[in-house]
Amino acid sequence: MIDDIDRDILRLLQKDGRLTQREIGKAVGLSPNAAGARVSRLVDQGIISGIHAKLNHAKLGRTIEASIDVWREDRTDETLLREVILDDRIIECFHLTGPVDFRIRAIVSGTDDLNELLNRLKNEGGIRQTDSRLILEHLLTDR
Numbered sequence: 720m721i722d723d724i725d726r727d728i729l730r731l732l733q734k735d736g737r738l739t740q741r742e743i744g745k746a747v748g749l750s751p752n753a754a755g756a757r758v759s760r761l762v763d764q765g766i767i768s769g770i771h772a773k774l775n776h777a778k779l780g781r782t783i784e785a786s787i788d789v790w791r792e793d794r795t796d797e798t799l800l801r802e803v804i805l806d807d808r809i810i811e812c813f814h815l816t817g818p819v820d821f822r823i824r825a826i827v828s829g830t831d832d833l834n835e836l837l838n839r840l841k842n843e844g845g846i847r848q849t850d851s852r853l854i855l856e857h858l859l860t861d862r
Contacts, residue, residue, distance in 0.1 A: 721766065724749065728757055729766070736770035781808070781826040784854040785833055789821040789840065792847045803844035808836055824854075 721729075727747045731738055738746075744754035761767045776782070791800065804812045804823070811824040823840075827833045833851065840846045 721761070725757060725761060725766075728754065728761065732758070732767065732770070776826045781828050781832075783829060783833060784824065784826045786852050786854055787823040787825060787837070787840070788819045788850040789823060789844075789846050790818075790848040791820045792845050800840075800844040800846070803840055806836065806839070808832070 724747050728743055731743055731746055740751040740755035740758070743749075743758065744751045747754065749757070758767070776784075789800075800821070803809075808825045808827050809823055810826055813822045814820070815822055825833070825836055827836060837849050837851060840849060
């Protein structure tokens with residue numbers, strides 16, 4: 720079970736995973752050692768599964784974000800798609816229920832780059848059809 724202090728710690732770490740034990744403790748009213756012990760317990764319990772860097776894709780020259788719905792060929796071996804999704808432009812891929820097989824979130828440098836990615840999915844990933852949309856704004860992320 721986690722309590723309100725644990726939830727506060729999780730919120731803090733989601734905003735900034737580089738916070739020190741001292742900073743966490745000060746924010747939640749604990750000593751640095753007690754805060755560190757709670758973080759360690761949350762890691763041991765698998766509630767915190769890792770601390771990751773959040774990239775500024777625009778600084779990397781990738782300014783267009785797209786959501787791509789994917790329908791695979793009827794008898795396509797999924798290993799083909801799995802190889803394609805290793806492309807570093809693809810930042811998320813979900814296997815879905817319903818008529819769409821997969822939803823991909825990609826960040827590309829421009830429309831030519833998006834077109835090249837879509838063609839790669841179709842030609843190398845065993846994909847029958849894609850339907851893509853540009854993402855204009857994130858209203859809620861990283862919860």
